[in-house]
Amino acid sequence: MMRGRVVIVEDEELVAQDIRYILEDAGYEVAAIFHSAEDLLESLEKLEPDSIIMDIMLEGELDGIDAARIIKKKMDIPVLYLTAYSSDEIVKRARETEPYAYILKPFHERDIRVNLEMALYKHEAKKNRVKLVREKAINEYLKRSIEEKEQLLRELHHRVKNNLQLIISLLSLQIRYIEDPGVEEFFRDYVNQLRSIAMIHERAYPSSGTYIIDFQEYVRSLSSHLISAHGRASDVRVTVSGDTAELNMDTAVPLALITAELISNSLKHALSGGGEIHIEIRRFNGRHRLVYRDSGPGLPEDVSFPEGGSFGFRMMDNLAGQLGGHIKVESSDDGVVFIFEFFEQFYADRIT
Structure with a gap:
């Protein structure tokens, strides 16, 4: 059974193919391989992947962190960085995009499998939490709305009874004459x-x-x-x-x-x-x-x-x-x- 669709963004073709075989052996579908952030962003909406494994240093004007920042604004897709760069400046920039993993090269294939599985699990858990929070907010809103309507109905019911009593009392007083x-x-x-x-x-x-x-x-x-x-x-x-x-x-x-x-x-x-x-x-x-x-x-x-x-x-x-x-x-x-x-x-x- 296919475990998810993954896009690979890596400018080294041999490394990209290695990652593809690792993922396919683990039961994932590799939806596409890109060598630049520009190509990724152009095709991403059509592919609708479940996750992206992306190098930071890529061909073109945008690097992986720039691409991840754009993706985060437009789509909810977990990104895993796979890079040889570990400088404080790069890590700080990468952290701002809230990646689901930061894997350093050279990597072990187990690192790819474990981090991807955990990323997909955390992403699904996050979506469920967001869904629960949204449903709770909607339920609270509906509950308050129903309570307000019931209060209004009780008030109208009370006023009807009062008005009926006023009319009855008025007629009863007139009958005396x-x-x-x-x-x-x-x-x-x-x-x-x-x-x-x-x-x-x-x-x-x-x-x-x-x-x-x-x-x-x-x-x-x-x-x-x-x-x-x-x-x-x-x-x-x-x-x-x-x-x-x-x-x-x-x-x-x-x-x-x-x-x-x-x-x-x-x-x-x-x-x-x-x-x-x-x-x-x-x-x-x-x-x-x-x-x-x-x-x-x-x-x-x-x-x-x-x-x-x-x-x-x-x-x-x-x-x-x-x-x-x-x-x-x-x-x-x-x-x-x-x-x-x-x-x-x-x-x-x-x-x-």
Whole structure:
């Protein structure tokens, strides 16, 4: 197996050929032999060697140290000097180019093999260290960037909750001055819808760059709040069952508005004398199914879903379409059943 491509730069042809045989016997490929630094620099980029063994004193105007200095600026190739010169001045100049070895002539072939092997090993280790440092720097940058975005998301989430509370408090204060019972009920319904959204933000927890809602637990809290708000805690019971449904905010908010409207309608119209509400959520084939039923008398004969009902029915139908589904209604003397199949939504999907 070839151990690497080496270029030899030596103005003595016999010495160059000797080095070539030593390298080839050791399993290296000699990519080229040059006698001058100028010829080396002209062809180096095409050859792409793994290492260069170079004499210092060469034909032409540039010596080996000049060539090594140019190579260091342009390419990351380990250079090994092979020279008969050992004066302090030459060694000082050579050291400035950070060579991987400085082998004095006359050399032993073992010197060539060992120094070249060590040079290639050190060069590979250096590249790996540089790679690790670069990757660490990139990872640190990405980590800081993610932390900054998460902090911004938490801040926005916090501000949304605060703003919702401000609107709820404003409407609640205004309701105190309303004397018409019908208008008061109208505004209380809107306050309850806003609270249903606020509860979504209160119960959301971050996961994989977004906020997730445990919708079963949310429905239990929502139903408890609405029952208390309507003063029906003593005569209405709500049960929630089915599969664990962890939904993102894009899905949970419209679904919460639909669920809040269904519960409010049951409390106001279907269960005036008390009764039960059962909410079931199931997961299947990439979809979700919400089944809502109450024990009331069912929809009146002159009311149909969605056109024949109130604004609330039309709102539910529009929100169902936003979630990529539809609501089916079954009504009988044993109560009413709303069956809603939908898909989890993602912001990017809605944009496209």
